Amino acid sequence: MNRQLFAPGHTACVGCGQSLGARLVIEASGPNTIVANNTGCLEVFSTKYPESSWGVPWIHSLFENAAAVASGIEAALIYLGKKDTVNVIAQGGDGGTADIGLQALSGMFERGQDILYVCYDNEAYMNTGIQRSGLTPFDANTTTSPAGSASSGNIRPKKPMPEIANAHGIPYVATASVGFPQDLQRKVKKAVSIKGPKYIQIHVPCPLGWRHEPVQTAQVAKTAVEAGLYPLVEYENTRLIAVRKIKPSPVEEYLKLQGRFKHLLNNPEEIKKIQEIANHNIEKYNLRVTSSEKNLSTEC
Amino acid sequence: MFGPLNVKPGTSRNNKTGSWRTELRPKFLQKDCIACKMCALTCPEDCIEGAQKNTFYCDYEFCKGCGLCAFICPKADITMIEEELKE
Ligand SMILES: Cc1ncc(C[n+]2csc(CCOP(=O)(O)OP(=O)(O)O)c2C)c(N)n1
Ligand SMILES: [Mg+2]
Numbered sequence: 001m002n003r004q005l006f007a008p009g010h011t012a013c014v015g016c017g018q019s020l021g022a023r024l025v026i027e028a029s030g031p032n033t034i035v036a037n038n039t040g041c042l043e044v045f046s047t048k049y050p051e052s053s054w055g056v057p058w059i060h061s062l063f064e065n066a067a068a069v070a071s072g073i074e075a076a077l078i079y080l081g082k083k084d085t086v087n088v089i090a091q092g093g094d095g096g097t098a099d100i101g102l103q104a105l106s107g108m109f110e111r112g113q114d115i116l117y118v119c120y121d122n123e124a125y126m127n128t129g130i131q132r133s134g135l136t137p138f139d140a141n142t143t144t145s146p147a148g149s150a151s152s153g154n155i156r157p158k159k160p161m162p163e164i165a166n167a168h169g170i171p172y173v174a175t176a177s178v179g180f181p182q183d184l185q186r187k188v189k190k191a192v193s194i195k196g197p198k199y200i201q202i203h204v205p206c207p208l209g210w211r212h213e214p215v216q217t218a219q220v221a222k223t224a225v226e227a228g229l230y231p232l233v234e235y236e237n238t239r240l241i242a243v244r245k246i247k248p249s250p251v252e253e254y255l256k257l258q259g260r261f262k263h264l265l266n267n268p269e270e271i272k273k274i275q276e277i278a279n280h281n282i283e284k285y286n287l288r289v290t291s292s293e294k295n296l297s298t299e300c
Numbered sequence: 301m302f303g304p305l306n307v308k309p310g311t312s313r314n315n316k317t318g319s320w321r322t323e324l325r326p327k328f329l330q331k332d333c334i335a336c337k338m339c340a341l342t343c344p345e346d347c348i349e350g351a352q353k354n355t356f357y358c359d360y361e362f363c364k365g366c367g368l369c370a371f372i373c374p375k376a377d378i379t380m381i382e383e384e385l386k387e
Contacts, residue, residue: 008345008362009312014320015366020344046312049305053312181341215367218342 005031005055012045015214017178017204017221018120019045022091024181025118025202028188029087031056034077036070038092038101039063041127041206042120066090067104070115083114087192091118094135095125097201098159109168109197116191116198119161122206130209134159137229138277139270140260142209147263152270157277165199166238172198173235178205179221183232183244203230211259223254228278231285245289248282251275313362317345321365324380330354332375339369339378 005026012019022042026033035058037043043060046053061069070090077083090108092101097119108115124142125131132145136154141147145154165173172194176184184202191198205220207213212220224230225244229251232244251274255261264270282288328339333354340348340356347363350356358369370378 004310004346006346007310007312008347008359009315009317010345011315011317012344014364015368016344020342020368023344023346024341047307048312048315050307051311051314052307052309055309178342181338215371217344217366218368218372 005033006046007053007055009051010046010053011048012041013206013208013214015207015217016041016045017206017217018042018093018122020181020217021120021178021184021202021204022046024178024184025089025091025188025200026054026056028185029089029116029192032085033057033087033089033192034070034073035059036061036066036073036088036090038066038090038096039127040093040096040120040125041122042091042093044127063096064100065104066092066096067101067108067115067117070117071104071108071111071113074113074115088115089118090115091120093126093133094119094121094123095131095133097121098134098161102164106168109165109170109199111197112170113197114195116188116200118188119199119201120204121201122204122209123158124206124209126206126209135161139264139274141263142260152263152267153260161201162199162233162235166235168197169238170197170199171195171237173238174199175201175203175231175233177203177221177225177230177232179203179218179223179225180232180244187234209260211262212257216257220254220257223249223257227251227254228282228287229254229274231281231287233285240285243285243287246282246287247289248278248287251278316361317364318359318361321360321363321383323365323383324367325360325363325365325383326358326367326369326378327381328357329377329379330356332377334375336374338372338374342368342372344368 006023132142139153147153234242347359
């Protein structure tokens with residue numbers, strides 16, 4: 001392997017979805033990329049001092065400010081007359097994106113900066129021990145939303161980050177999944193070809209936090225999409241332009257793979273609520289494949 | 301006050317994560333491979349290489365034994381074998 005953009009030897013857990021996602025993103029964007037990273041698992045496992053996995057210029061400053069740091073990098077590249085040849089990526093976890101980094105991210109969007117923001121959505125603050133975030137799904141068991149007699153896990157639904165990004169009127173917003181690597185890379189390539197702020201949110205299973213076997217990472221990611229719980233959607237200039245069509249499978253298929261939902265399996269009431277979330281997505285984004293659309297793989 | 305801390309690109313290669321494997325490791329059978337590259341594409345370690353059919357292999361210095369390559373292979377041309385067993 002000659003020029004690796006994300007080298008092995010990083011200390012991500014076995015089967016980590018985020019390490020896979022990060023490599024797919026940087027390979028799609030290419031060597032002429034500068035990355036600013038929020039604090040989180042990815043930052044920690046890819047840059048264990050004095051080592052680094054990165055084959056591109058990469059900077060970490062704080063938990064919440066990758067979008068602000070990337071904004072400065074973009075401004076400097078414009079000053080140097082080099083912006084047209086260099087992609088700037090700001091990236092972070094779901095906590096760093098939807099909660100603590102939202103202000104910096106909103107500013108980056110609002111200023112119209114030519115940056116791709118990538119959110120690796122493992123649906124909790126994994127690096128500090130699986131605390132719930134604004135992107136933790138309904139009823140998930142985390143250390144700060146424990147399932148028990150008072151609740152059956154996280155009491156709130158996921159924050160609608162793609163819609164929040166769209167509300168800024170930015171040119172490109174998409175969701176992706178490590179269960180569909182080619183689709184993910186196509187979206188990154190498209191995003192970096194568009195001028196202005198872009199947002200891609202990638203579903204990245206976490207074997208430790210979601211409590212599934214490392215070998216199931218791809219399967220868990222795929223099943224989330226196929227159940228309608230993680231719709232793969234694509235917006236240009238806030239208009240929905242494509243979705244991945246599915247033949248919806250029952251949400252239990254997804255829930256039963258993971259320990260974080262284990263408490264639900266004998267609780268049809270709660271499963272019904274989660275099925276309603278999936279049904280809502282299926283209707284809202286028109287996800288269901290029709291008989292005239294046979295070839296699922298070309299849909300997205 | 302310390303920093304900025306600067307390090308060289310790709311130096312994580314000093315860290316041989318292959319020692320993490322405890323139970324299983326992938327065996328690339330190199331019989332029915334169609335060179336779809338899905339194994340290389342889904343390897344979280346980026347330690348699988350190959351170009352033509354039946355040429356793919358992984359670098360055991362770094363493979364953590366997650367098994368995603370064997371799971372994803374559409375031809376079942378990668379199997380997970382016990383770590384102690386030689387080929
Ligand atoms: C201002 C600040 N608050 C808290 C922390 C501690 N902290 C470091 S990483 C992290 C969790 C990151 O979660 P997320 O952004 O979802 O990324 P993940 O680790 O899940 O990939 C926290 C709370 C910090 N570094 N800085
Ligand atoms: Mg997270």
